[in-house]
Amino acid sequence: MKFPKPQTLQQIAEIINAEYVGEANFPILGMNEIHVVEPGDIVFVDHPKYYDKALNSEATIVLINKKVDCPEGKALLISEDPFSDFNVLTTHFKPFQPASAALAETAKVGKNTVIQPNSFIGNNVLIGQNCIIHSNVSIYDNTVIGDNVEIHAGSVLGASAFYYKNRPEGFDQLKSGGRVVIEDQVHIGACCTIDRGVSGDTTIKEGSKLDNQIQIGHDTVIGKKCLIASQVGIAGCVVVEDEVTIWGQVGITSGITIGAKAVISAQSGVSKSLAGGKHYFGTPAEDFRSKYKEIASIKQIPEILETLKALEKDKKD
Secondary structure: OOOEEEHHHHHHHHHHHHEEOOOOOOOOEEEEEOOOOOOOOOEEEOOHHHHHHHHHOOOOOOEEOOOOOOOOEEEHHHOOHHHHHHHHHHHOOOOOOOOOOOOOOOOOOOOOOEEEOOOOOOOOOOOOOOOOOOOOOEOOOOOOOOOOOOEEOOOOEEEEOOOEEEOOEEEEEEEOOOEEOOOOEEEEEOOOEEOOOOOEEEEEEEEEEEEEEEEEEOOEOOOOOOOOOOEEEEEEEEEEEOOOOEEEOOOOOOOOOEEEEEEEEEEEEEOOOOOOOOEEEEOOOEEEHHHHHHHHHHHOOOHHHHHHHHHHHHHHO
């Protein structure tokens, strides 16, 4: 998430009432999570286990809960609660803006695009040409949709990320200031939910087709010409490369990569990154030939046990 205009280290420190290490006029361009940070960004870290990862990331400003040695060319913001202060910054630069109409005044809709009754188009949404938005679709603020996109009834684009910190008093949500970006020629079925990024973009690339009732988590990237069947659940920060096929009821854990042209059979559970160009099945998902051999072997266990019992009986006799 980039700021509307560059900020200084001192300006950001004043917003969150934090101490800082670095020059007061040190430039800050935006804020992002660790997996998408760029030079000029703020990243937050609140556990010693991840200090080195944050300090050595592309981010040049680290919002941290302990004063540590500052790497050359970087700056620190010292906070008692970096998680909460990251939320303060998100709220400051990307506040919730109520809309007063089903089609927000700041939304822009391209030529020949049809929006059916009872749909909601939020603030600063951009929709390209020749799209069809069916009834009861909700498109939250700042979503970007390309040309020739079709979105079926009941789908929601841009809901908040499922990202919480467990505190003694309950769960504290990390606020979402990112976007959903839908490229050209994408088809989204009925009752799909695509969460916006926490600070970056959740992206569906050109030509991909989504069936009904699919969940895609925050900051996930779906590549070009992917096919995803009904009831698939994809967690946050997943990268699905180009021309991947995912069949029904597959579950995919967060932070992994599915290689290009992989095929994942129905009802598989994906718990680690998978190489491209292969066919996978099962929970955990593995090469489908190996998995079917494993299942065939398991089916033989009762017969093997009966054979062993018979042999044991023969020995006793």
